[in-house]
Amino acid sequence: MEQNHRLAHASGEPFAHPDQYRRLVGRLVYLSATRPELSYSVHVLAQFLSVPQVSHWDAAIRVLRYLKGSLGQVILLRPTTDLRLTAFCDSDWAACPFNRRSLSGYFVFLGRSPVSWKIKKQPTVATSSSEVEYRSMALTSRDLKWLKMLLFVLGVKHSKPMQLFCDNQSALHIAKNPVFHERMKHIEVDCHFVRDELVNGNISTSYVLMGHQLADILTKALGRQHFDFLLCKLGIRNLHAPT
Template sequence: MQAKFTALLVYVDDVILAGNSLHDIEETKQFLSNQFKLKDMGQLRYLLGIEVARSKQGIVLCQRKYALEVVENAGFLGAKPSRFPVEHNLTLTQGDGALLQHASQYRRLVGRLIYLTITRPDLVYVVHILSQFMDKPRQPHLDVAYKVLRYIKQTPGQGILLPSTGSLELKAFCDADWARCKDTRRSTTGYCIFLGNAPISWKTKKQGIVSRSSAEAEYRSMATTCCEITWLRSLLKDLNVGLTHAFKLFCDNQVAIHIASNPVFHERTKHIEIDCHVVREKVQRGLVKTVHVRTKEQPADLFTKPLSSKQFTTLLDKLGVINIHSNLRGPGVLRKETVCD
């Protein structure tokens, strides 16, 4: 018999109740009503700018209303839409172009875009790049931000699909772009983590130190992903989601995978010894299983580099990103089902 479980999420004066027993949820609501003055808003549809849509295929989270407000506030409702958020192989540096006279405009816009990445993994990489120039933004940086606005206008209802089917197993994809930053020559780490076929965590981050090879950069991204997955396992355990199988860690670098399974240190890996231990310990304990994935099928590429239009669209589908407002057959029925292999 499955144990009953109720979760309560509180943000200031907003409360969400979820669980596997409707009776227990009703009892919790009644208890809270006896203690506080509450207003029952019914089934969750909108919270903190995040819209929730349900169907037999699962739950879709998007920020359409907030996205349109961002575009409107910037005066881009009449601008020409763009199919992609960033040009292929675009590179920005601190010395590009002239300094902006009104830097607050840029900072305000990027801050709004950061909040939009909660349900928009397709924006994470470019917003991460733009946020690096908040101190002294320049005209080319603002031009890229404007292109992002035109892309948002094209896809305001884009969000993530949390499928109602699939096994409760964790799998992660990690990647790194070696020496991407022209100013510091630090590499970029990117990862995305799935629970079954549902994307639950993603990130783009510049590595703390310069990597001397692409394999080293990839291995550091593996270590970062392992730390995130360890925290997620602990969180899921608290939510009564038991994970018995080792999670699969997909990487497109064969050398990095070999380092993870090789118990012998040598001169070329001494300087990343700590990261080696982080990953290798979990591999030896059976918590992690490293798997090679072809670069063209690596969804984490979305978080490390600007891609071609074809590759961007292909990986976006693998990530489980859909536009609910353009994928409807009827009321409450999603037309498109996205599965990450």
Template structure:
């Protein structure tokens, strides 16, 4: 979905129209001697799009301007285009059998730590798994719940009553914010900028840290992540540096995707970090004992810093947008960062 969001952001800035086509049996038209998706794509590219030859070659239907796709609603306002899943959220309440109308201000309670041993194991975990899976898909347009969904996803194997309570809290937050939309401003620029943050030793069960990052194309949020790190970091600097390396990978990939769309970025992409020690490691080409356990990440990040793919400007913690993807926050802090994510409260168009 990151590619789709990137494409949409580029299309709207360039004032192109986004239309929707329903191809009924693309894979059955003609003999394909290679892997089906790739062969179909190559066959698709060979058709003359300017003369609408596709309708003669494939069984397809023109659905007009894009308004609804796979549960995602697309609407237009005076500020730009909006992506939301309002109808999807409404159906989610029904699947979860959430009958009350209570709401909360944040998707996670502040300072709460969850453990596999907390609470009573659910007799039938199927509903928990269904709802969490649906919440994962909802994060396509709701970055504000990304960290909360990351937390409850860790207990998918053996959920307990405490874990289910955390899921219900996310749903009650959604109950109070059903019209929260992801905004793609039509006046945005086409320059990348990223924010990288880590919460060291955040999981008291395995002592692993949490990685959080977000990437903007101009004012449009196109990529984000909240994920537990694969290994235990021995310091906050190490945790932050691992996150910088992961974010650098995302930037390299996005720059490649944008180039493929005809958007060339000649300047280094700013990767905002609030850990000065991690920034110094990236800029230092001498690798000593302090760095040897993260040597590959060091070489990779330093290479792209020297190459001019990224720059590492310092950002104070108060303005670190990626903070929302690493931990549960107070109401005031959470709302402040939500405003920075290019999200807009508006009534979306539902099918």
């Protein structure tokens, strides 16, 4: 997706074949189940299914050109005995220009391999970036808890706390210091959920620099250099690339 795009404010002519656009986006939705780097682009394109414009179709074709140049790109599942769960969560405050709802995204790793990811528009409008990040932390914590139970059923015990990385220090302080909760009553449920998981030793939170926030690839359009850097960090490799 083009960086700093303004597809939501596009005012060009309507696309002549909207059914063709819908079919293409529908196929990209299924493809994003194994190609996480497409998730943000698919999320943006899927918002214009009712009345797509020519600029939206051009953006979809841009995604197809990217796919044509990376046919061998896959998630590399590494053979390792390290089965610890770690997660990176991020959000884009007031990302939607229509209703100013924020966008949350997260990656969950089993060892060094990504096994779960999600991008979701938050159901309510947030009044601060800290609130947005904290809701993203709560969403990620729920998925971590579910994956831990699933691994236990499969015979994999996870005794150590699961690591949750976030690039918002304010949200991390709220999670660790219950005094902050009095100022955040409008997200009290999420506050107490993450706080309880911290107290029970199920998760531990850590700060990660913005440039190394792996979930950025799910919440915003990035430049080519940063996009390729995050792909490498996610363990996504192109099998057809020359060695």
